[in-house]
Structure formats: structure tokens, C-alpha cells
Amino acid sequence: MFDREEINAMIKAAHPQVAAMIYLGINCGFGNTDCGTLTFDKLDLNNGWHNYWRLKTHVPRRCPLWPETVKAIRKAQEKRPKRISKDCENLVFVTRVGGCWCKHETGDNAISAEIREMLKDLGIYRKNVTTSIHFGERSRRLGPHRANKWPLTISWDTPQQPTIWRPSIDKRRLTGRCGK
Numbered sequence: 001m002f003d004r005e006e007i008n009a010m011i012k013a014a015h016p017q018v019a020a021m022i023y024l025g026i027n028c029g030f031g032n033t034d035c036g037t038l039t040f041d042k043l044d045l046n047n048g049w050h051n052y053w054r055l056k057t058h059v060p061r062r063c064p065l066w067p068e069t070v071k072a073i074r075k076a077q078e079k080r081p082k083r084i085s086k087d088c089e090n091l092v093f094v095t096r097v098g099g100c101w102c103k104h105e106t107g108d109n110a111i112s113a114e115i116r117e118m119l120k121d122l123g124i125y126r127k128n129v130t131t132s133i134h135f136g137e138r139s140r141r142l143g144p145h146r147a148n149k150w151p152l153t154i155s156w157d158t159p160q161q162p163t164i165w166r167p168s169i170d171k172r173r174l175t176g177r178c179g180k
Helices: 004-013 016-028 032-037 067-078 110-122 136-142 171-175
Strands: 049-051 062-064
Touching (some): 004 016, 016 032
Antiparallel strands (some): 049 062
């Protein structure tokens, strides 16, 4: 687990694509593969939403994006390499040389290696614990009050019913606008 100071240090140290991935991790519970396979058609940056099914389970997900997340994704797009491999053109995030972060045929996930090196540089690397950007558990436990700035990411996952999937949550519940 990372605390607020560690997350802020990671965002500050990361290049724009990895910073945007970290925001997706804490905002939406995205993991490395989610970030590495995310395509442009799954993001609505103007309205601040993602609609992206989970690759591992093929379960559809929808999550409001924080303004910080949208800003980070837009910054990553500005720094996107000019030359991009044909099979990666549709991906939101590509490596510095225009390649894919996830290589399904080999099982390689370059995001893990990138995060690992950054964490070592920051002095917060913990072997076999911190090579993923998945912050879902941490952000769910922080609660919607933004005590540590990072709000509840998945409103349908409550301590009372942690494994129940509710696929038709009204977007007002996800954005905290109930009763308004």
C-alpha cells in the first residue's frame, strides 16, 4: 500500500503517461493491464467518464474521472510519441518508442518494469508488492470524504457487500450528486 505522500511523490516523479496511469489506478482502480490496453473509444474526457470492461473478467465498468485524471491523460496525449507502431495506434498509452505497454503473446507488462524503476529511485520499492499501479483497495478504504484527497473509486464495493456487482448504478451515485 502507498500513503498519500508516496502517491504524490510517484505522480511528481513519473513521466506524463505513467502519471496518468497512476491517476487511473487511484481514481478508477485500474491495474497495469487495464492501462496498457485502454483505447481512446473507452474514454470520454469532455464529460469525465470511462466505459471500459475489465480485460480479465470481461465485466463492464463505468467510472467518473476526476478533473486531475482528465488533465493527466490530456498531458500524456500531448507528450505522445509521433511514431507509433501500427498495432498500438488506438491505445491511449504507448511506450516512449511508440510500442505497446502490454504484450499478450509473451505476458510482458512493461508498466511493471517502469513503475519498479521509479519506485527504486524514490526509495519506496517493496519487492513483490509494489510493481503494479492498482490502487483499488487503498482508494476504496479511504471513503468518499476525501480525507486523504483520494475519494472512493468504486461506489458499488462496500464493506458490507464487497463482492456484489451492481451493473446499473445511477451515475449520480458515482459522482456523489444524489439528492441534488
